Amino acid sequence: MTRDETVGVLDYDAGNLTSVENALRHLGARWVLSPDPQALAGSDRLIFPGDGHAATSMENLRARGLDTLLRDFAARGRPILGICVGSQIVLESSEEGPTECLGLVPGICRRLPGGPDLKVPHMGWNAVHFEVDHPLVRGVPQDASFYFVHSYYTEPRAPAQVLGTTDHGIRFAVGFLKDTLATWQFHPEKSGEAGLRLVKNFLDWRP
Amino acid sequence: MLQKRVVVCLDVKEGRTTKGVKFQNNVDLGDPVEMAEFYYRQGVDELVFYDITASAEKRGIMIDVVRRVAERIFIPFCVGGGISSAEDIRSVILAGAEKVSLNSQAVKNPDLIRQAARMYGSQSVVLGMDALADPAMPSGYRVVINGGRTPTDLDALAWARRACDLGAGEIVLNSIDADGTKAGYELTVTRLLSEALPIPVVASGGAGTPEHLRAVLQEGRADAALVASMVHYGTYSLPQIKDYLAQHGVPVRR
Numbered sequence: 242m243t244r245d246e247t248v249g250v251l252d253y254d255a256g257n258l259t260s261v262e263n264a265l266r267h268l269g270a271r272w273v274l275s276p277d278p279q280a281l282a283g284s285d286r287l288i289f290p291g292d293g294h295a296a297t298s299m300e301n302l303r304a305r306g307l308d309t310l311l312r313d314f315a316a317r318g319r320p321i322l323g324i325c326v327g328s329q330i331v332l333e334s335s336e337e338g339p340t341e342c343l344g345l346v347p348g349i350c351r352r353l354p355g356g357p358d359l360k361v362p363h364m365g366w367n368a369v370h371f372e373v374d375h376p377l378v379r380g381v382p383q384d385a386s387f388y389f390v391h392s393y394y395t396e397p398r399a400p401a402q403v404l405g406t407t408d409h410g411i412r413f414a415v416g417f418l419k420d421t422l423a424t425w426q427f428h429p430e431k432s433g434e435a436g437l438r439l440v441k442n443f444l445d446w447r448p
Numbered sequence: 449m450l451q452k453r454v455v456v457c458l459d460v461k462e463g464r465t466t467k468g469v470k471f472q473n474n475v476d477l478g479d480p481v482e483m484a485e486f487y488y489r490q491g492v493d494e495l496v497f498y499d500i501t502a503s504a505e506k507r508g509i510m511i512d513v514v515r516r517v518a519e520r521i522f523i524p525f526c527v528g529g530g531i532s533s534a535e536d537i538r539s540v541i542l543a544g545a546e547k548v549s550l551n552s553q554a555v556k557n558p559d560l561i562r563q564a565a566r567m568y569g570s571q572s573v574v575l576g577m578d579a580l581a582d583p584a585m586p587s588g589y590r591v592v593i594n595g596g597r598t599p600t601d602l603d604a605l606a607w608a609r610r611a612c613d614l615g616a617g618e619i620v621l622n623s624i625d626a627d628g629t630k631a632g633y634e635l636t637v638t639r640l641l642s643e644a645l646p647i648p649v650v651a652s653g654g655a656g657t658p659e660h661l662r663a664v665l666q667e668g669r670a671d672a673a674l675v676a677s678m679v680h681y682g683t684y685s686l687p688q689i690k691d692y693l694a695q696h697g698v699p700v701r702r
Contacts, residue, residue, distance in 0.1 A: 259543070264522060267519070292571065293569055362570075364617070365451060365493070366451045366701040368449070368451075408449055409450055428524075430522060431522060436522060437522055
């Protein structure tokens with residue numbers, strides 16, 4: 242990212258954004274955090290974070306017109322990074338609600354099955370196996386650990402490309418890529434130095 | 449595979465880290481922000497800060513500590529101690545903590561758990577519970593509050609289940625019998641709660657050696673183990689503890 246670029250961070254009452262701002266500050270980025278699509282429209286790239294419920298998040302996005310902003314950025318080929326719920330609701334639908342989602346990427350979001358010794362939410366550190374060599378994952382050790390907190394997992398379909406997977410009873414995609422939209426299910430902003438590197442890679446990404 | 453977490457606990461009094469034995473005789477250990485950064489560099493998985501400041505007018509100091517910690521370390525951390533209102537919860541989360549821990553205040557006002565879960569989601573709400581062995585209770589353990597000084601009528605397992613139903617996403621289970629002894633965690637109560645509850649259990653109280661952590665994470669079935677003096681006094685480093693756990697088959701982040 243060049244010095245005069247700006248990252249827009251979507252604020253739609255979906256969890257705590259302080260940690261995203263702290264990571265951006267640490268990396269020397271310039272950012273705008275706002276619930277207002279007009280304030281974000283001039284950004285060079287978007288971070289779409291979120292904790293919480295998929296159906297509620299969709300309602301909040303629509304109420305602010307942020308769904309349109311995301312479609313517009315995707316259509317114009319500007320980079321978008323979805324984190325956690327932001328990685329789930331770019332798909333077509335979610336079992337959480339259930340709700341229709343943004344449909345920017347083919348696929349659906351399903352409930353983690355859980356089981357004996359498999360608590361849901363999947364909360365804590367888990368190893369991520371990167372499935373591709375890509376500028377977004379450069380400099381991060383294979384099978385490095387990242388911090389997860391979620392009860393639903395993403396199941397993207399082609400032409401989306403799976404960036405990484407992890408295992409919690411089942412093996413599932415924890416990051417995917419379609420055109421200029423990339424996602425991480427875990428919280429890179431809360432995953433130590435490996436996570437910060439992923440955020441930096443996104444800021445430097447020129448698709 | 450989800451890894452077992454090693455959590456470092458810092459007791460903070462008026463902006464300084466202290467450590468006591470059975471909640472007494474606190475000694476000064478240093479600046480909590482610098483200590484947090486030191487443990488972050490050593491690979492700690494999570495931190496817990498307990499505000500043991502006695503006077504209400506000095507509580508604001510803790511928010512400043514939380515804000516400075518959040519700017520310098522990029523892993524989850526939890527803040528507990530004296531959180532008694534929705535406003536307290538909001539100020540801690542907005543300062544950059546992932547989680548709040550509710551203990552005595554949740555016993556006095558269980559609705560606080562529900563409020564916190566509705567505001568920030570269950571993943572942000574930790575029930576802090578001090579348990580004391582008591583054969584008179586159905587589970588064999590009684591909940592005590594106010595730093596272990598005041599017994600309640602609550603059974604430890606029943607209270608944990610209720611907190612779960614109210615929206616708590618995790619439990620830090622502190623054994624008053626083991627706390628500060630460095631003789632090992634209380635495995636029985638830890639296993640009881642870990643097996644009975646659908647949410648993660650963080651074992652607390654009694655850690656003295658890496659073997660104690662191994663025992664509570666394997667035999668005690670805990671999801672995470674909390675340590676304090678064994679690392680604060682430099683007896684063990686985080687890498688030493690994690691190496692030991694990994695060598696004994698416990699999945700940990702390295």
